[in-house]
Amino acid sequence: MEKGRTELRNVGEFGLIDRIRHVVDFRADDATLHENLRLGIGDDTAAFRPTPGKLQLLTTDAMVEGIHFDLTFTSLRHLGWKAIVSNISDIAAMQGTPRYATVVVSLPRKISVEMVEELYRGIAFACQKYACLVVGGDTTTTFGNMAVAVAMTGEVEENAMVSRSGAEVGDMLCVTGQLGAAHAGLKILLREKERFSKAANPEDHAPNLEPYKATLERYFMPKPRLDLSRVFAEKVKIHAMIDISDGLASEVYHLCTASHAGAEVWEHNLPVENTTRSVAAEFSESVYDYALYGGEEYELLFAIGDEDFKKLERVTGDVTAVGRIVDKDKGINLVRENGKHEALREKGWDHFGGG
């Protein structure tokens, strides 16, 4: 179905803001989000009542076209979803609850009003799912690439907050969920994009993505682990936690640096699904590299005492011990399947390709 295309200049900035406001105007399950909001979209600032006694959390994450997303295979709705969940994931890592968000979009000429609405449908969908309200933002044109930057507040009880810095020698090092699937999904998409661009007659090239559906979903719609973060807060005492959106290996470094500790990571324990294994095999690559160095996964990495880890295993099957916190002097090592120790590569998604 051919859809209408409305140019941004035909509705103007304030016309666009009206359309956006309409798309993000939903009723959240958590009624206190609405009750405590004194001013939302449409004033110089948003204003809300914080929950008495709780800490306020503040985080921000940006996504830039060509760096974080490729519009040739990422729909604007998925982009909106990701822009929100990457921030929710940060709040989950503190054991907090998301509350209010602002959204900045920079829009090149190729983006139509309908495309912006699609973006905000993805934003609204994620916000509704995880109980967060869009309360403001900024819209601007750009001569460069499209970009989305979300800032989000959250709340947490002061004694429930978990930072990166509390890991103790002897702690189990654990992750939630299964690793490497988002990276596997991206590999498939990039391969199909290349095949398409090299096809003699691109119109005849029908990408066969069906067998990879589950893997692609992990790339397009990653889930932040608010669910498990809440289980943790209720059941156990987490010592340190971080989300692994930039890749597991680099986040092990961040957690250990902040905690003045070392770690060993057990390669053979890294949780990977069979679908991810088979994609890695297709590319003749190591699935453990996907798990260690693949980005865009919104699982949590955490350090926890042995007793609490056992307690956790009794309530959820979705956490895995992947290593142990050791003395700082021992460094940060990967223990291979064959038992060999080697320094863990401090690699991950570095936006400046530095090191």
Add this chain to the structure above:
Amino acid sequence: MEKGRTELRNVGEFGLIDRIRHVVDFRADDATLHENLRLGIGDDTAAFRPTPGKLQLLTTDAMVEGIHFDLTFTSLRHLGWKAIVSNISDIAAMQGTPRYATVVVSLPRKISVEMVEELYRGIAFACQKYACLVVGGDTTTTFGNMAVAVAMTGEVEENAMVSRSGAEVGDMLCVTGQLGAAHAGLKILLREKERFSKAANPEDHAPNLEPYKATLERYFMPKPRLDLSRVFAEKVKIHAMIDISDGLASEVYHLCTASHAGAEVWEHNLPVENTTRSVAAEFSESVYDYALYGGEEYELLFAIGDEDFKKLERVTGDVTAVGRIVDKDKGINLVRENGKHEALREKGWDHFGGG
């Protein structure tokens, strides 16, 4: 003096963040900013204790190269200043106090580490001046233009908060400060840029900016009106307020729309400095157009009762009555110096050139 140039890829994302952290690490005059901050730069989110009983404010403003700034004549330090004060201005418009900020930067290859440090020096300078702390952010490369997006929290007593929507028929419509100077400064800069690019031998072209120093400063280092916003909170009851960063005329429309009111604006009362007048004369343009439609001014537009306005005039010489709130049916009109009424053009800085 030739300065060293360090490429971003040589320090990497986390090396850059360390440098930024160093630049923004100052001691604020308001010690509670530090005391209430539980986590700053370097964790998944920042965390802070809100002041009990106060509302939290949240705002965001983005600046994109080629749209909001031109690096051929804007220094990165001035850019950093503006990125912060544009948000502080929004908080001043609510009669609030700024507290904590996050900064997102998208950096093309031409930007060096030293340039990023310059940007953050401007950010730190503005934050220190207006008592606000940088507590987090995100850094990314881009293949497009440079961009800076700041999100900022503030606080305000619930009964002191002023929105856009409380203007009452009969209220005086007032502005702080003097108008049109930032626009005059931009005119001068664009003229010099054009002269430079057209010069037979550009290296010989020495721009003569000396006579315009005061006007240029108004463009490069606009001051948010936290000072007056605090006087207002103490002395009078403001009915509605908005900052005029997108131009006075469009903000009169926003304030009136939110308040379901009309307005008349008295052209001959618009406060303009002689230096602005003479720039407008140089360009054979109306200084009132600069005052009404020029952007990037961080003064405040507000509606206030007559008695309170008189009270205000006794404590500050820096507010001017520029019109009156009237019934919605009467519309929004400009009263010319010659007494003629005409509809005020709903113009301002619309990023999409729409309308």
